[in-house]
Amino acid sequence: DIQMTQSPSSLSASVGDRVTITCRASRGINNFLNWYQQRPPKAPKLLIYAASTLLRGVPSRFSGSGSGTDFTLTINGLQPEDFATYYCQNSHTAPYTFGQGTKLEI
Amino acid sequence: QVQLVESGGGVVQPGRSLRLSCAASGFIFSTYTMHWVRQAPGKGLEWVAFIRHDGSEKGFVDSLKGRATISRDNSNYTLHLQLNTLRIEDTAIYYCAKAEIYTGWFLDRWGQGTLVSVSS
Numbered sequence: 001d002i003q004m005t006q007s008p009s010s011l012s013a014s015v016g017d018r019v020t021i022t023c024r025a026s027r028g029i030n031n032f033l034n035w036y037q038q039r040p041p042k043a044p045k046l047l048i049y050a051a052s053t054l055l056r057g058v059p060s061r062f063s064g065s066g067s068g069t070d071f072t073l074t075i076n077g078l079q080p081e082d083f084a085t086y087y088c089q090n091s092h093t094a095p096y097t098f099g100q101g102t103k104l105e106i
Numbered sequence: 107q108v109q110l111v112e113s114g115g116g117v118v119q120p121g122r123s124l125r126l127s128c129a130a131s132g133f134i135f136s137t138y139t140m141h142w143v144r145q146a147p148g149k150g151l152e153w154v155a156f157i158r159h160d161g162s163e164k165g166f167v168d169s170l171k172g173r174a175t176i177s178r179d180n181s182n183y184t185l186h187l188q189l190n191t192l193r194i195e196d197t198a199i200y201y202c203a204k205a206e207i208y209t210g211w212f213l214d215r216w217g218q219g220t221l222v223s224v225s226s
Contacts, residue, residue, distance in 0.1 A: 001168070032210040036151070043201055043219060044143075044151060049212035087151050091210050094156070094165040096141075101150040 002026050002090045006099035013104060017078045021102045023071040023088035031067045032092035038101075039084040048073065049091075078104075108132040108215045110202050115220030122192055128185040128202030128217055136160070136180035139205040141213060142187050144198035144222075154200070155187060169195075192224045 003026040013019050023033065031051035036044040046055050048064040051071055061076045075082055083106055088099040114126040128140070142154040155166045155176045164176050175188045185202050199219040206214040 034212045036213075038151075043216035044213075045216070046212050046214050050208065050210060055212075055214070085150075089151075089153070089213075091212060095167045096153040096156070098143075098151040098153060 001095055002029060002093055002097055004088055004090055004097050004099040006086075006088060006102050008102060009100065010103040010105060012106070013078055014106065015078050015080060018074065018076050019078060019104065021073045021086055021088075021104075023066075023073070023099050025069045025071075025090060025092075028068045029090050029092035032090065033064075033066065033071050034089045034091055035062075035064055035073045036087045036089065036098075037082075037084050038087065039081075044087065047086075075104075108204065110204065110215060110217035112200060112202055112217045112220035115200065115222045117223045117225060118192055119226055120193060120224055123188065123190045124192060124222060126187040126189065126200055126202075126220055126222070128187075130183045130185065130202075130204070133204065133215075135178075135183040139207070139211065140178065140185045141203045141205055142176065142185075143201045143203055143213070143216075144196075145201070145219075146195070146198040149198075152198070156205070157185070189222070192222075194224050196222060197224045198222060 033051040035048040038044040052064045085103045109131045111129045141156045157176045177186045201219045203213040204215040205211045
């Protein structure tokens, strides 16, 4: 199985900051990497697919990059609604594992 | 608009079974691959299972292989997840999600989840 490892597990930041979350796959997954945001108690929401493609309607302050095994999610100019937990997901090979999550806190 | 509504969760004893359902609307259900994802209390997301649009291919997380079946009724826009021989560690919110395909795929719509609590 492909293991997805996110870092950091938690992150403290302030409104207006720029933050970067990394996701590493245990073997290459090309760009088959999705990023989701979850604000409890809600269901996750897709932000980015194919490692770097923003879902329509997602603010442009979100961006993704990477290919192979190393990926990043960057948020430029944090807004209050961005404080949430973020997950990466391998969509290359079943089981379609998620990272353990990164909790972004004020 | 796209809606996914899960049902069938509840409190169940270890070793028992439960059948979860997901009622879909707002899209042509028979043309989309569907997935189940779960989240244990206070924990992260865990991918559980998928089924192709026509039921031709299915897959499960290792911990549920042999204990779960996934099925769909395209005429009634419904997805099912049958969980057997339930364990304490199966306690979670179970989400159904619709997959959108490009060259890859992503989960673009999620239900609100149904809670399964396995307890003696």
